[in-house]
Amino acid sequence: MRRSALLAAAAVVAARAVSAHGNITSPPARLPGPAMLAACGQTAVNTVLGDGTIALEEVKASSALCKVDLCRGAVFEDNINRVQLFTPGQVVVVTVALPIPHEGPANVSIVQTATNKIVGDMLLVFDTYADEKLAELPANNTAFGVTLPSGKAGQAVAEACPTAGSCVLQWWWLGTDAKQTYESCIDFGYRTMPYVDHYNQPDLALRSSL
Numbered sequence: 001m002r003r004s005a006l007l008a009a010a011a012v013v014a015a016r017a018v019s020a021h022g023n024i025t026s027p028p029a030r031l032p033g034p035a036m037l038a039a040c041g042q043t044a045v046n047t048v049l050g051d052g053t054i055a056l057e058e059v060k061a062s063s064a065l066c067k068v069d070l071c072r073g074a075v076f077e078d079n080i081n082r083v084q085l086f087t088p089g090q091v092v093v094v095t096v097a098l099p100i101p102h103e104g105p106a107n108v109s110i111v112q113t114a115t116n117k118i119v120g121d122m123l124l125v126f127d128t129y130a131d132e133k134l135a136e137l138p139a140n141n142t143a144f145g146v147t148l149p150s151g152k153a154g155q156a157v158a159e160a161c162p163t164a165g166s167c168v169l170q171w172w173w174l175g176t177d178a179k180q181t182y183e184s185c186i187d188f189g190y191r192t193m194p195y196v197d198h199y200n201q202p203d204l205a206l207r208s209s210l
């Protein structure tokens with residue numbers, strides 16, 4: 001009895017040694033809701049609600065409508081009140097929780113949701129990330145700036161992502177030995193033109209037309 005309890009505890013420790021966990025904590029990232037429930041089923045939603053930092057591989061979808069490999073199954077319709085407004089060239093400061101780090105590559109990109117393809121180049125790439133063998137993780141593992149495309153590349157984003165929901169800013173991390181993948185997604189609208197606040201900056205042409 002005692003021995004089997006010890007063996008069970010050892011198995012848990014062994015499993016922990018190869019598992020990892022993480023998610024975006026800011027800006028607000030996609031969460032589960034009724035639309036994910038409809039596509040992915042109660043088991044998948046319960047898994048994510050039980051641990052918001054869980055790997056994609058742990059999420060068992062009830063149907064092919066559920067895109068676990070895009071935002072871990074979370075969908076736009078459940079996250080309309082979390083949409084961010086981004087501007088070409090803006091540096092988006094992202095914070096991440098890594099409660100259980102595990103070494104591997106990570107990246108951040110704009111991903112088109114209809115195709116699940118990266119728009120343009122990856123915006124940030126870590127060849128090695130969340131290395132649990134380091135005494136301390138580099139500060140940029142849990143807080144980093146992502147510079148959004150501007151100029152021609154910004155125009156390409158505006159074209160590929162005409163409305164909120166058509167693209168996401170996705171954080172992706174693979175714990176290599178754990179063979180576990182993590183994804184968090186930020187929904188956004190993209191301004192094609194630099195932002196001008198017509199109410200606080202005099203714009204006579206606009207005012208005279210009001």
Ligand SMILES: *[C@@H]1O[C@H](CO)[C@@H](O)[C@H](O)[C@H]1NC(C)=O
Binds near residue numbers: 024028051052
């Ligand atoms: C991240 O994980 C935490 C802990 O489970 C959870 O409370 C939070 O809702 C999750 N956030 C996202 C964006 O997944």
Ligand SMILES: *[C@@H]1O[C@H](CO)[C@@H](O)[C@H](O)[C@H]1NC(C)=O
Binds near residue numbers: 107111170171172
């Ligand atoms: C990150 O890189 C991996 C491996 O090349 C790729 O499969 C994935 O789509 C990329 N994800 C993002 C969000 O850039």
Ligand SMILES: *[C@@H]1O[C@H](CO)[C@@H](O)[C@H](O)[C@H]1NC(C)=O
Binds near residue numbers: 125
């Ligand atoms: C993160 O910080 C580490 C240590 O300072 C550095 O070697 C690495 O290039 C940085 N990575 C990114 C993507 O900024």
